[in-house]
Amino acid sequence: MSATRPTLTPARRRARLFGVIGVIAATGAALAAQSATEGTAAAWCSPAGILRADTLPGTVSPADCDLRGREIASGSAHLTVPAPGSGISALEGTAGGGESTLILLTAPNGSVTITRQTPEDHETPANTPANTPANDAGGPAGGGAATATSAAATTAACRDGSYTTMGYKFTGRFDWYLNSSGTPGYLRPSALSTIATATADVARGSNKCGLARKPKLSQRYAGGTSRRPQISAAGSCTSRGDGVSVTGWMKLPRVLAYTCSYYKWNGRSWVVSESDMAMSTSFSWFTGRIPSRCSYTFDLRGVVVHERGHTFGLGHVDSRTHGSLTMSPYSAPCTTVNRALGYGDYRGLSLMYGVS
Numbered sequence: 495m496s497a498t499r500p501t502l503t504p505a506r507r508r509a510r511l512f513g514v515i516g517v518i519a520a521t522g523a524a525l526a527a528q529s530a531t532e533g534t535a536a537a538w539c540s541p542a543g544i545l546r547a548d549t550l551p552g553t554v555s556p557a558d559c560d561l562r563g564r565e566i567a568s569g570s571a572h573l574t575v576p577a578p579g580s581g582i583s584a585l586e587g588t589a590g591g592g593e594s595t596l597i598l599l600t601a602p603n604g605s606v607t608i609t610r611q612t613p614e615d616h617e618t619p620a621n622t623p624a625n626t627p628a629n630d631a632g633g634p635a636g637g638g639a640a641t642a643t644s645a646a647a648t649t650a651a652c653r654d655g656s657y658t659t660m661g662y663k664f665t666g667r668f669d670w671y672l673n674s675s676g677t678p679g680y681l682r683p684s685a686l687s688t689i690a691t692a693t694a695d696v697a698r699g700s701n702k703c704g705l706a707r708k709p710k711l712s713q714r715y716a717g718g719t720s721r722r723p724q725i726s727a728a729g730s731c732t733s734r735g736d737g738v739s740v741t742g743w744m745k746l747p748r749v750l751a752y753t754c755s756y757y758k759w760n761g762r763s764w765v766v767s768e769s770d771m772a773m774s775t776s777f778s779w780f781t782g783r784i785p786s787r788c789s790y791t792f793d794l795r796g797v798v799v800h801e802r803g804h805t806f807g808l809g810h811v812d813s814r815t816h817g818s819l820t821m822s823p824y825s826a827p828c829t830t831v832n833r834a835l836g837y838g839d840y841r842g843l844s845l846m847y848g849v850s
């Protein structure tokens with residue numbers, strides 16, 4: 495699942511959001527660790543410099559290689575190996591070039607599990623703009639053709655029960671703050687309400703399929719803050735987080751948004767202690783209705799719904815076979831289809847958290 499293909503396809507006029515591989519692949523990781531221990535002074539365990547995730551086994555025990563304090567890179571993510579019993583994930587969503595993910599989990603015994611997904615892992619010929627529910631050809635919102643396409647997408651989304659999970663969850667409420675500095679001027683009247691609506695919608699399982707029972711998870715907008723998301727200007731996560739979940743805006747030329755989440759091992763499972771998100775000021779966004787002459791402009795609410803899905807523990811589904819779900823890694827500009835969850839998105843949250 496982390497095989498690297500040699501070439502990237504050309505950038506396309508759509509965006510793929512927030513790469514995550516949905517499985518912390520324990521079995522594969524264990525096998526990789528086993529094979530690593532059979533070598534002597536493994537070549538991948540270079541004593542200095544940044545280690546590349548694609549050269550490392552899925553799990554590295556302290557006996558294999560001492561990774562304490564080391565930096566591991568995948569795509570633009572450069573993460574410092576977290577302390578035992580803690581974890582960190584970097585999810586970046588790029589416009590056109592794909593997305594990448596890096597998750598580092600350090601077990602209490604010091605073994606480090608490395609999960610990564612590169613943009614090319616998801617790139618397939620099936621993912622053409624023609625396959626997306628809407629494209630950026632423009633035209634008035636709500637036109638007949640657009641409505642028919644939307645209805646078909648809804649039907650597909652409500653027949654598809656697929657989901658994946660990241661391997662972590664909340665045990666308490668997700669309290670998030672907004673740093674509004676850097677909000678693009680045209681979004682100032684609507685950004686907070688849009689982000690808050692999207693976050694609340696995910697927490698209550700708001701879906702397009704008429705499923706009314708709510709997942710047992712909660713969130714709260716905790717107010718404004720001058721704290722910053724623990725995301726570096728270069729586009730990666732800072733090493734430790736600060737324990738406060740901050741959403742904000744940053745100049746991120748390559749990516750639509752970036753999410754960094756931090757976890758703790760509570761003796762039974764990985765629990766989210768912080769989830770920060772930075773939205774890029776380098777792209778055009780809309781809120782409310784699709785602009786009448788829409789071109790390469792992204793739905794803020796739909797992007798946040800997808801992102802908060804990750805925050806609450808959902809991973810991606812395969813866009814080739816489950817492209818109508820919100821947790822498909824692909825999203826086109828000039829569409830609002832990601833605002834409401836599909837059946838699989840809802841089902842994943844419901845099974846993780848139970849329903850009330």
Ligand SMILES: [Zn+2]
Nearest residue numbers: 511512513514
């Ligand atoms: Zn994603």
